[in-house]
Amino acid sequence: MRTPPGTRADYAYFQSHTTRWSDNDVYGHLNNVVHYKLFDTTVNEWLIRAGLLDTRASPSIGLVAETGCRYHGEMSYPQRITAGMRVAKLGNSSVRYELALFADDSDTASAEGFFIHVYVDAATHRPCPIPADVRSALEGLVK
Amino acid sequence: MRTPPGTRADYAYFQSHTTRWSDNDVYGHLNNVVHYKLFDTTVNEWLIRAGLLDTRASPSIGLVAETGCRYHGEMSYPQRITAGMRVAKLGNSSVRYELALFADDSDTASAEGFFIHVYVDAATHRPCPIPADVRSALEGLVK
Amino acid sequence: MRTPPGTRADYAYFQSHTTRWSDNDVYGHLNNVVHYKLFDTTVNEWLIRAGLLDTRASPSIGLVAETGCRYHGEMSYPQRITAGMRVAKLGNSSVRYELALFADDSDTASAEGFFIHVYVDAATHRPCPIPADVRSALEGLVK
Amino acid sequence: MRTPPGTRADYAYFQSHTTRWSDNDVYGHLNNVVHYKLFDTTVNEWLIRAGLLDTRASPSIGLVAETGCRYHGEMSYPQRITAGMRVAKLGNSSVRYELALFADDSDTASAEGFFIHVYVDAATHRPCPIPADVRSALEGLVK
16 A cells, blocks of 8 residues: 655755746646756755755765655646655665655645765765765754 | 846846756856746746736747847856846737846846747647737836 | 666667756766656657657546666766666556666666556546557567 | 748758657647757767867866857657757857757758857866867868
């Protein structure tokens, strides 16, 4: 049986997103790909605003190893979307973020997914431990 | 000599946009294409929120005939962008919108462009006059 | 232990894709979202070219219920990408496509994922059986 | 009076592009933004394949100063698109590319536009002369 959609209370951090004309596909709803754009944006913006990621200078960066999304309901431009985020699994070199998208003021997720970052050396792209400051911040998002 | 960038006072209507991770290109700045996504989004969202466009039901719709953009300065994710809009030319069946993009709190446009809609019958795609209610609303944006 | 990447022999249908400047992110590789654009494109183009989907007229359409992707290796513009596709599970109203992306002439997948379509009535968006002609064609892709 | 659409004979270099499901907007045709993605892709791929651009290592790079597009006719996924390119103006530090998009086997452009690159130092982003090898190659595209 399918897991029921999550609510805002299930998530630890929230970020607002505007939608775009080009997000709607021929059926008049958000194309399934847009959800991943918002996952990506939410994770990285949290990292950048927390001072944990400088794409030009950080010695280690997160590469995306696996992502997934279940679509519960349709959303469409020009709705506003709030992304909820939590950390579900924190390993030595990888972190599993879980994310949900809420349309306008809805408390029920229209979609839920995950996003796994594996930390690698920025130059060699070989796996490395999650930096201590990143790990410490991620612990605050575990839920 | 190049025209200096416009300021917020040059525009009549404003709309806020969030940026996305995928908006930045390999040089770390907003890809030149993103500007057009925001132009498109601003024009159509204004029309939709004013009750002047229902993409499924309106008997006539605006098709894009010509667009253009001058890039004054670089912007980048995760900046917020405010789009300014004005109506520069209002013909029988076409309208020329002019738009500007302002990064975060800047009063100087990082980019300015235009977007020409030609109204066509939704079924036949043959040119038709701008509907009276749309024309009336557009007149309020002339600047 | 992680499943090793698949090869072309594991897939039943192939489609070529060009990449775009805006596909590369700030790290100089294909953004993780692009993979889903290619999955989506491959499934729907197969349907359209087989005469099984007319987005304007088909009485039933496939809505995306769940998607996922594992990233094995990096790809980048201007590489050409071949998408491989197979049908892994064919239910009454849903189908699970599995897809792989191969960079240039590589026989090893750079990414593998899945894409689940649930058939719904085009007007009401209520689940309905997969149309007989679609089902018959899908059976030819089971692998 | 509007200039008639160009033909393939008006252009000097050609590049093939596949379209994507997400390129079509709610009206079922290529969103006006996609044209710019193909312009961008064509110019940079020509530069990269000619050995004239390494986005990570080139000492000078082209920044986009101005772009524009006139839309003559509609195109839609899953059509193939051929981009035609020519050099219209070659200055000391800037080059004006002109581009056209041809749907499938059509000899009449569905859209025509331009794309102005200003060469800048990759580190400081200050204007600099077009490198000699780039200039020499661009001269071969003047038409």
